[in-house]
Amino acid sequence: MTDMRAVGFTEFGDPSVLGIVTVPRPSPGPGQVLVKVAAATVNPTDLGFRHGGRALPPGVEPPYIPGMDLAGVIDEVGPEVAAWQAGDRVMAAVSPFVPGGGAQAEYRAVAEDQLAKVPDDWSLTEAATLPMNGMTVRTALDMLALPAGSTLAVTGSAGVVGQYAIQLAAHLGLEVTGDAAPADAALIGSFGAAHVVERGPGMAAAVRALYPDGVDAVIDAALLGPSVLPAVRDGGQLLAVRPFQGETERDITVHLVLVGQHLHEGGRIAELADLVTKGTLTLRVAGALAADQAAEAHRRLEAGGVRGRLVLTF
Numbered sequence: 165m166t167d168m169r170a171v172g173f174t175e176f177g178d179p180s181v182l183g184i185v186t187v188p189r190p191s192p193g194p195g196q197v198l199v200k201v202a203a204a205t206v207n208p209t210d211l212g213f214r215h216g217g218r219a220l221p222p223g224v225e226p227p228y229i230p231g232m233d234l235a236g237v238i239d240e241v242g243p244e245v246a247a248w249q250a251g252d253r254v255m256a257a258v259s260p261f262v263p264g265g266g267a268q269a270e271y272r273a274v275a276e277d278q279l280a281k282v283p284d285d286w287s288l289t290e291a292a293t294l295p296m297n298g299m300t301v302r303t304a305l306d307m308l309a310l311p312a313g314s315t316l317a318v319t320g321s322a323g324v325v326g327q328y329a330i331q332l333a334a335h336l337g338l339e340v341t342g343d344a345a346p347a348d349a350a351l352i353g354s355f356g357a358a359h360v361v362e363r364g365p366g367m368a369a370a371v372r373a374l375y376p377d378g379v380d381a382v383i384d385a386a387l388l389g390p391s392v393l394p395a396v397r398d399g400g401q402l403l404a405v406r407p408f409q410g411e412t413e414r415d416i417t418v419h420l421v422l423v424g425q426h427l428h429e430g431g432r433i434a435e436l437a438d439l440v441t442k443g444t445l446t447l448r449v450a451g452a453l454a455a456d457q458a459a460e461a462h463r464r465l466e467a468g469g470v471r472g473r474l475v476l477t478f
Contacts, residue, residue: 165189170269171204171458171476172227176216179462184455185227190264190273192242199254199274203292203452204267205233206461206474213260214462221261229265231476232257232423234272235282235291245276253282255437257295257427268455270478280433283441290447293324293473298436298445300423301328301383304403305336307419308381312337315379317371317395319343319363320386321352324473325405328445329383330355335444341374343367343386351471371395448472 165188172185192198210230212218235255238248248254256278260266264273282291310316316333320326321342333340334356342357343364352360361370368391371379378397383405390410396402398414408418426432439445450472453461461474 168270169455169478170227170229170265171231171455172229172265173214174226174228176214179214179459179466181214182459182462185229187227187229187265187269189271192240192245192273194242194244195277196242196273196275197238197245197248197254197279198240198242199234199236199256199272200239201234201236201267201270201272201478202288203235203475203477204231204269205292205296206458206465206476207232207296208465210260210268211462211466223263224261224265225263227265228260229269230260231265231267231269232260232296233292233294233473234258234267234274235288236272236478237288239271242273248276248279253284253288253291254279255282255288255291255295255433256280256430257299257423257433259424259427261424268458268476275428277428277430279430280437283437286440286447289449289452289475289477292475293447293449294436294440294445295433296423297324297328297473299426299429299433300325300405300421301332302432302436303423303426304329304383304405304419304421305332307421308383308401308403310336310338310380313339314381315339315341315375317341317343317367317379317382317392318357319367319382319384319388319392321355321357321360321363322348322471323385324448325385326383327355327448329385330357331445332439333383334358335439341371341379365391368392368395450474452477
């Protein structure tokens with residue numbers, strides 16, 4: 165069996181636990197392809213995985229390989245695969261919490277229904293930034309099911325999830341309020357936000373100043389939790405991207421989006437890619453680092469202020 169390189173760690177801790185590990189190269193099973201990974205993003209999920217603290221499913225053993233987003237070229241096609249062939253440029257969102265690990269490896273076996281084609285004029289580094297965050301936002305807006313003309317506030321607007329939320333919501337005809345540090349206000353406006361308020365503890369009050377009864381819903385990408393509930397109208401909705409810590413109020417429905425339940429919806433990633441091609445969504449690479457610089461990528465993401473996604477290249 166041939167070996168391959170991957171980003172991995174054998175114990176939980178700070179970024180220094182990360183390094184390059186050598187593990188067996190996978191083979192594609194029925195309905196799978198083997199992707200030669202060119203680029204894999206670093207997401208907050210990876211930071212949490214590295215820190216530890218969550219129970220891991222049976223069969224997930226060290227070295228642990230993080231990563232949920234990948235883009236690359238199909239190297240080999242497994243049995244019973246009809247729609248893809250070797251040489252196709254593809255992107256996908258995958259789970260790191262399975263035997264064999266996640267996206268940050270030279271090769272990854274991927275189910276064919278997880279795949280979307282990478283448009284010819286995209287770099288693979290750009291493509292890696294779309295699948296997981298795009299699917300998170302697409303799923304979030306589906307869960308909220310807001311009719312056109314509804315009002316939505318987004319926290320964490322300068323991040324990729326916040327950006328996609330504003331862009332996609334505006335495309336769907338929602339009136340969006342984003343949050344920003346003063347230096348980012350023009351950027352958030354460029355995403356299609358109708359209003360931009362200052363980020364931080366005063367956000368809910370600033371939203372209420374614009375909408376005295378509150379907005380119909382909030383997408384809380386910044387994990388503000390209960391402190392942003394006052395921005396929402398009675399009986400409205402809050403969409404959390406991590407488990408909500410606290411109690412709701414005033415009949416506000418709190419939803420939790422779990423993108424891990426939507427990793428086999430490659431067709432929807434393809435629809436998001438079409439929106440990128442049309443200019444509705446924009447891809448942002450904050451920086452590309454060689455895979456052996458994974459620890460540095462984690463340090464940069466933990467430090468905050470990253471605009472776009474950091475991408476590891478293989």
